[in-house]
Amino acid sequence: MILFLLPITAGAQKLSINKATIDVGKTGYEVPVTATFELRNKGSRQLVISRMETDCGCTTVDAQTRTVAPGERFTISLTYDARMLGHFQKQVAIYSNATQEPVFLKMRGVVLEDVVDYSNRYPYDMQGLLASVNNVEFIDVPRGSHPEVEISLLNNTDQVMTPNLLHLPPYLTAIAMPETLEPNRSGKIILTLNSEEVHSYGLTQVSIYLAKRLGERISNETEIPVSVVLLPDMSQFEGINSQQAPLLHLSAETLNLDAHHKQGTIILTNNGQSVLNITSLQMFTGGMKVKLAKSELQPGESTRLKVTIIPNQIRRARSKPRILMITNDPQHAHVVINVNTE
Secondary structure, eight states: OHHHHHHHHHTOOOEEESOSEEEEEEEETTOOEEEEEEEEEOSSSOEEEEEEEESSTTEEEEESOSEEOTTOEEEEEEEEOOOSOEEEEEEEEEEETTOSSOEEEEEEEEEESSOOOOTTTOOEEETTEEESOSOEEEEEEOTTOOOEEEEEEEEOSSSOBOOEEESOOTTEEEEEESSSBOTTOEEEEEEEEOGGGOOSSEEEEEEEEEESSTTOOOOGGGEEEEEEEEOOOGGGGTTOOTTTSOOEEESOSEEEOOSSOOEEEEEEEEOSSSOEEEEEEEESSSSEEEEESOSEEOTTOEEEEEEEEOHHHHTTOSSOOEEEEEESOGGGSEEEEEEEOO
């Protein structure tokens, strides 16, 4: 009997929840509010959700999928209709083959008769901590400079917060002002770039996370992508006769692509008197593929840059789709090609 049961136990499902309770903050009367929970099937077999039961008819639940392969992540959304004033806590019971007992997901918040609209100044709700931006860019940064970006914040919950940024790389520092944020109070985080710590010229990207307090787990909802474009060392061009230098010419600086026209081409030509080298070709966002036929062009030589977009992926991009090129042309040491997908 023991030997018979061992394989069943070993193959049991495991359901991982990023955050089982979400505080959605404030909402207006009869203004529905939604909490989105992130889950993962950490078992070795396919996870199947058999049913989902809410604790009242005032809430609805929606699952991204009812069947989840081993290792895959998925989301479940719980929406409250906000038809009663005051504090609320709602939950949904998730029944699946992952656990013998149901798993409970909870959302809480408060419904107010009059709610101030912060959508213009703080358009991004990161689990109750409202922010002015959800994407940061340091563009055309000279080596040795220390540019700053200010992220304005508002505590839209009834709990005290200590805002901070998680997973900062060595070249970024952050200071929260004030360190403690009372309910309904605003503050800011000053994010500073230490360009000496950026190792590579061109585009460097990283994801940091806005947290309401130290030790908080990260999630996609609190992600802030950061892009840094460090200018090439211009001293390499000192003493070069402009008439003898390479000279890059583009057939277009913008591509207009959409779901019907997913691919475009730009012709690159060396109109200079020496060899043109394209030392770096990078994309600011996902959802794109680029292919450069040649990275070294003799005087008078041309090549093709093919750009392909993946519509369902590029729609999720937080920053504008662009391509960055670093070259040895003193007049075009760095070139940005815009990709318009609207």
